[in-house]
Every structure is written in structure tokens, then in C-alpha cells.
Amino acid sequence: MPPRPTLGELELLVLLAVLRLEDQAYGVPIAQELLALAGRDVALGSIYAALDRLEQKGLVHSTLGDPTPERGGRAKRFFHITPAGLQSVRDTRAALTTLWSGIPSLEGEPG
Amino acid sequence: MPPRPTLGELELLVLLAVLRLEDQAYGVPIAQELLALAGRDVALGSIYAALDRLEQKGLVHSTLGDPTPERGGRAKRFFHITPAGLQSVRDTRAALTTLWSGIPSLEGEPG
């Protein structure tokens, strides 16, 4: 069976973190971003699994960086979003925004 | 394994449709709402499965209505959101809104 055409819940979060981090998007900072901005504590294994799925779908692309001169500074796998990935985020955001617009019980909230 | 603490992708859509439909939230209209507003064509079986999960998590509550005097008018199962469900939608929306705010590549788009 083919992958699903829509973004999974975690896939969307990870894609947004990759977008935010620009040229510093790899495993650890992505996890930190989700924890800091969305309060979401996700194991690194889950992040990498989502990234692998996204790459197979052509929504992100990864390149291997150079090792950095610090203890444990092994090469990082950097991710960046593809045009299809950006479109996917836009479509998802548009659908959600439409769906949660004009709902009285959602108005006037903090955040 | 316990259910996941966060809303799945379809679960969020269904929860929003239930909110929108107010006192007319049952299987068929929910599917129509997702198709009309989000362009998302989901089989009824999938909708009911999501509703069952949401009810087990205490995010919606269902009541059996009266049969209506029309052909095929058997009793409907109406759903409405619980306080916990509303909070769940708010939290999810807040997290996503935070995450996709201030991203240059997402600005200036239609929708």
C-alpha cells in the first residue's frame, strides 16, 4: 500500500521544525524545537523515523555534513524541505485554518 | 499500550467537524463537512473508527437519537464534544499556530 497522501500529525510538526531551523535542521535541534515551542517531548528515534518517511515521500532532502572539531562531533545529517514539502505544509495549514475558523467555542482563548 | 495523548491527524479533523456541526454531528454530515471544507474524502468506516477512539479518550460523547419519519430514517448516533475535547483542540491549535508563525517561506500565500 502506498504512503498516505496527507501529513501525519508528527510529520507535520517535524516538517515545521525543519522549516524553522533553516540550515541547522538535524535530529537533536528538531527535538529541542518541538519541546520548546510545542511542549512536545519526542524520542529521537521517533524524529528520525518521521524524517525517513518524509524523505521517502520527497518532502525533505538530507545531506551529510562535515564533522565538527569538538568531542563527539561526528558528521550530522542535515535536512531541508523540498518544494513539494513546502506545498504540503501550506495545504495542511490552509485546510486546518478553514476548518477551525468561525467556531464560536474556539474564539476568545489564550494563545 | 495506552492511547496516544495527542490528537491524530484524522482525529483532529473529525473533532473540528463535530464542533462545527453542533447538534447535527453524526457520521454522514461529518464526512460531508470534511469533503466540502478540507477537500478530504474519507470513508465512513474511518470516520466511525476515529469517533470511537475519541469517545474512549473522553473527548466526545455520543447519544442515540430518535428515528425520523422518512425512508431509511433509522436512529442516528449524535456526537458532541466534551470539555476535555475542546481543550484538546485548543492545545493542538495553539501548538501549531506557534510552530508555523514567523516562517518566511510560509508568508504571503493564498488561503
Added chain:
DNA sequence: CATTTCTTCAACTATAAAGAAGAAATAGAT
């Protein structure tokens, strides 16, 4: 060779999807 940082692997459960089957009502025929 111990330690640090980062990535991959393995096992398992939840979520999602679609189609088929089931239940409950009315309409129309006999």
C-alpha cells in the same frame, strides 16, 4: 579506550483506511 554526539535498528502498539456486512426504518406490491 573511555566518553560524547549523533544516527540507525528492532519490536511493538496505535492510528488510519476501505469495503463488506449488519441493523432499523419506510415504501410499495400482493
Added chain:
DNA sequence: ATCTATTTCTTCTTTATAGTTGAAGAAATG
């Protein structure tokens, strides 16, 4: 009246994807 077909809505069955964690693996420095 009751039998049968049709309509509407719900539940069941099956299969695959998505999400989760902990542990192991790889690559660097001290």
C-alpha cells in the same frame, strides 16, 4: 397485513501506515 425491496445509518473485518521507545551502532575527540 406481511413480505420484499430500498434507503439510511452503523458496526465489523482486514490490512497497512504512522508513531513510540529503548538499545545498539558509528564516528569523532580527550
